[in-house]
Amino acid sequence: MLDRIRLLLKELGLPRTIIVSFLAVLVILAAIYDIPLPALMSDLLVRVGMNGIFVLAMLPAIVSGIGPNFGLPLGILGGLVGALLAIEWNLTGLTAIIVAILTGLPLAVLIGMAYGWLLNKVKGSEMMVSTYVGFSFVSLMNIGWTLLPFTSAAMRWPIGRGLRVTISLEDRYDQVLNKIFSINIGGFTIPTGLILVFLVLCLLVWLFMRSKTGIAMKAVGDSRQFAVASGLSVDTNRILGTVLSTALGAIGIVVFSQSFGFLQLYEAPMFMGFAAVASILIGGATVRKASISNVIIGAILLQGLLVIALPVANKIITVGGVAEIARIIVSNGIILYALAQVGGGD
């Protein structure tokens, strides 16, 4: 029995063991402080569904060898443009979401191709470069948001030029996916549609990873020399991984926004990549290896931590912002841990 526990702990790894135990402590504390667990759980499901696609976007990037995609904002910005266009065309409901995704995707693919080309030029320092490419692109789009010729009054500042910082989706497609087939048991709500979208995308990526192209991409990530010797193009496969990651980022932001109820422009996408990187790493991925299970476990663990920590922290310390501080410490801490493991021997 003791051996089995030891084996389990070894399989989980130190960081996951700590996080799972911390999560367990939080749940117990939540029970002690009489925080309604069903509400927490529904909250958790919503947040997993909202953020899961961003975490999933890390998978093709890691597997194709460019490492965790810190440049996820690039895809998010593509998706945002799609979402804005859906509003500009005055669409609502599921149609708006589908149009937002369909217009955001080609944009994200183009951005991904250029971004992948760039990453091929900087093999070995992708993480650093992608972080700053993400930052730069967010800043560039800050100018874009003020200059792009959108006309819809729902998005523009009442006076002056440019788009608002947050754009409400209340009359458009707020919570549309969440509400599809949603099930309510007591205080516990399952956002079935949202979770389904996430799981279907996971399934598609899983299927892709088992296709000829997916396996080639994985081999490129594992060993460039091996891939070349098997007649594969390293650069093409890396671009493919980058494009997939960027495209998932674009889908991710549309799904995220419909659940959140707002489109956030300007600085908001800046650090979205970091939380996603932290999630997949908490889920057990490394900067070189990742799987769908890492994505799902990681999304649940990180979001669980945040969802449960907030009310508990508010009960214990009544100073505001504690949960946000905890989120920053945890997500940056786990990124730091994972980066420290890079090159730590085979």
Next chain:
Amino acid sequence: MQKDNFVLEMKGISKQYAGNRVLKNVSLQLKPGEIHAVLGENGAGKSTLMNILFGMSVIHSTGGYEGEILIDGQPIEVKSPYDAMNLGIGMVHQEFMLIPGFTITENIKVNREITKHNVVSRLFGSALKSLDMDAMNKDARKALDTVGMNIDEWVKVAGLPVGYMQFVEIAREIDKSNVKVLVFDEPTAVLTESEASTLLNAMKAIAESGIAILFITHRLDEVMTAADNITVLRDGELVRTLKKQDTNTFQLAELMVGREIQKLDRGEVNISNSDVALSVRGLRVLMPGEEVRKVDLDVYQGEILGIGGLGGQGKIGIANGIMGLYPAIGEVVIKGAKLALSDTRAAYHAGLAFVSEDRRGVGLLLDSSIELNIAFTAMQMKDKFLKKFGLFSQVDSSAIRQHALKMIKGLDIRCTGPTQLTRRLSGGNQQKVCIARALAIDPTILFVSEPTRGIDVGAKKLVMETLVKLNKELGMTIIMTSSELAELRSVCDRIVIICHGQVEGILSPDDSDVDYGLMMSGDYHKFRGKGAAQHA
């Protein structure tokens, strides 16, 4: 009485790496002013012997060595290259250890600068003394003159021809006042012929000044020109120590490569009236360290062709170039059809397959299962092991599994099962996985590079038998590149020896050790004339 005269003695030196004996009881003695050549193939133990003499950390981190080293009759222990330097052992490196932005003088004097006091240093201590450039230049000049180099000492090293860099390196070593023994590690490898002869003259001049020289090389003619005594190493064993007067190039060639050869039974082989399966003309491959300059070669249908030669001469580059792993130019024709070079995909489609010399780097996905490794290339290049759904495809897991099980049985791969990671396999079994992967694409011509490198004796035999079996049963043409001549001679029909990136000659496995030795060192045509090389 005479014993006292030796400046350096190495007695009964043995060394093993992880149970693999690379040096067995090697002794050598060196008098002041003597040029002593250490001759041997790659892997004969020359470098290991020198690493021991220099106290390189690779020796100590792998369990040290056995035996004794004496300098001037005093037993010493060399724990680091720094110790070696203090004891008066100098080394002229194969790769130049010079600072490009410094002048020749500065390079020669680096960390041994001559300094003089100035106002500031008198106040604040000797760390702030200024350089005495005049004295330093004078010393540098003297050292440069000794090696016969008439270049100005204030020239920057960056941009000097390689030959000059070699001489600067030597000048730096002889400028060290305490140097007693100077080791030249294949100093002529990068030099032109005239530079090489200048170097040999410089070596003689240095020796006349009383410094003993250890000259590591595999070039027979240089040994005969420069050395006083010659120690021949082979497979980590001392074969013989000879005086130059008592020997000749032929004997040295024979001693260097000669070893017992056990031929594997291949049954009746007759390639004399076979078609040419692969024809190579003017092949040039830019593979760093193994550059192929101009290779012309015909490979016959159904033969096992060996490609041999010393390391760095280009034998490895041939297969890598034809398979498109390194940029190549020239003409390669397979069964009448011209092969596009620098295009791995085209090479696979032309029926070629390749088992790389770099098993762990190029040959395997170390963190993937045996079954995926075996199926991978065939899946990517020939669409095998796939289920097609229109544009979309899925791997056919059961086909991969069945194929892997068949190969595991057929090649006798020792593993816990087809899902075991290849990282966990032994070298020999990893090699078999590489071979299985190449076989999965049903090649007609198989390139195998260094098939037995780093695997134990029993596994070596199995790998060789596998190759023979493939050749015999499937009629596969096999082109095997190896540093181990004995291995080539045990299975090959013909053996091509590559020297300086070109075909030095083609030998039959039954040819004499002398011929092999001469060809490997590139001296064959000097002694046997042209024409004599055409055996096949």
